[in-house]
Amino acid sequence: MSYLEFLGQYGDRILSGTLVTVLLTVLSSVLAIAIALVTGLMRLSPNAVLRGIATVYIEIFRGTSLLVQLYWIFYVLPLFGVTLEKFTAGFVAVGMNLGAYGAELVRGAILSVPRGQWEAALALNMTPARRMIRVILPQAVLIMLPGWGNLLIELLKGTALVALIAVADLMFQVKQINGTTFLSAETFGTALIIYYVIARFMITPFMRWLERAMQRKLGRA
């Protein structure tokens, strides 16, 4: 079978898998960013309880494997009465895992906003919340954007694991096709190229664009 014939026959499934992968990536990203912001800020909170919760969360999710977390959420959580449908379990696991990494990024970026900015906001008598939202966070976002670029590629790669709980993403589709055709180079090779294209020609340029847009917004372009 030529490669073109292969694509003709299995292109639909590969395409639908790709769409599922993209959808998973988008949903996990939204979740990861939300978790990262909340836990990152909690890590900087003066309240020791909030700080402690965030630290435990981050250490657990960074200290164990995404695959372990995925299996745990999918197979064990139902025993506690929380049953997630496999697609949901998939993007929740990926989002929670990468959110823990993102939290450290958020924390680092906030801490690296120059001290003078905190003092200036204080001098203007801003409330702590207002200071964070109006002054510190916009500058921190710019600092952490390059880190998020790498993290989102890690996240995209992480979504491939949900195939192991039978979510029909790109990884799952090519694994199935390989199981019936044994055309491993064609199936897995195609998937590798698709992941690469998404990472290199979609995520990376998007993050660059976002960085430039943020710089313009902050008047630094």
Next chain:
Amino acid sequence: MDAQDLSGFPLRLEGDAVPMVSFRKVTKSYGSLVVLDSLDLDVAEGEMVSVIGPSGSGKTTVLRMLMTLETINGGVIYVDGEPLTHMPRGDRLVPADSRHLRRIRAKIGMCFQQFNLFPHMTALENCMEGPVHVLGLSKKEARERSEELLAMVGMTEKRDQHPSRLSGGQQQRVAIARAMAMRPKVMLFDEVTSALDPEVIGEVTNVIRKLVAEHNLTMLMVTHQMGFAKDISDRVCFFYGGRIEEQGTPDALFGHPKRERTQQFLSAVREAI
């Protein structure tokens, strides 16, 4: 290196008084910026030549080319009669290969503005590295030679310290010992006192005075210490705009500079002091 016609350059320098270092029509440029413009400069064996001039005049480039840290765009540099930047093949000169460079480069030693000691080696290990691994001396011989040189620069007590534990002046003295341990015929000093606190400059210049007095070394020194250059040099070259604007004995150049630019430069330097 650009292809150039080298037919006018001899395969080696011969005769009674072959200079130790000879720059012949040497040109260096970065893109369209010409740093050195057809430089001719001979340094005799045992001669001490100081190079002065405003920043950007190309004076440091002269030393860096001689140490082969920069390639040249035109001309030929000879060391001890043999071409450095080129090598003879048949009856003509071709750009030097790395073996040729290594052979000729062995005659040259250099000290840097920022010392550039190896931070993970002690003072003694810094000095022994080259003799053991390049010259093939036994550890014992290299150690004796290095200890002797460290004694000469007054660093015997600190020989087992890492550079991070040494002051700038001490580091520079170790760097001089390290360069001398390779037994070069030519020593290059590139602004070796510029990164030092004023109160320790003397300990480095004293070591250089000692080298001049006790060794028959050929030396090229780029410096901002006009007084020191005047004391110790056989000849001083004033660089301006990539060329030698004026050169002569220290007395002549510092006492009676002929060119207007030299006069301006020297009076500006004096005012700064």
Next chain:
Amino acid sequence: MFDWRWDFTWDILPRLIAATGNTLLAAGLGYAIAVVLGLALALAQRTPSRALTLVVREAIEFIRSTPLVLQIFFVFYVGPQFGLRLSPWTAGMIAIGLHYAAYLSEVYRGGLDSVPKGQWEAATSLNLSTSRTYFRVILPQALPPSLAGMGNYLVGIFKDTPMLSVIGVAELMHTANAIGSETYRFLEPFTLVGIIFLALSLPTAAGIRLFEAWVRRKLGMV
């Protein structure tokens, strides 16, 4: 806790601990490959050949932007298609070693770039050969700034070993899965796997920070 059964826990613990040995072995072997191959990839980008640099850079980008689990499948299944059979261990070590070599080469690259230019110049002025310059002068200085990154990826490779279970390497996750499908109990095996990973990766991360400080002192670079 809920339905946790301690007798079952004690039953399966020895099996999981034995499998932990395999997990550590896989992480260690994969890391050894990655450390050496990563250095080769970093040095290959420093030759005068622009073409080689470009090809290596692009290959590293490719490996870094595609999922490890897919690479493991690829290495394991593509061989037989062309008559080359690899055992799960061999295929797994090649895939994970190569994957982390790409990451480590970036760490080394940063370390190498952080060595001041003057160190190269001093080596030239002492007439040291290129290989001596690398091994005696540059690499020892590139090491301390690389250690933090190297340590992160050591923990990273350890945490990625569960992916080897997909081609049947009998490490922790594979064993927990097997226990789960034999007994239909997932709570204890999967939770224990999580605990074992935590118990190993947190102290390792702390140990690496201590080691880093020790190396800096050892090299006299404090």
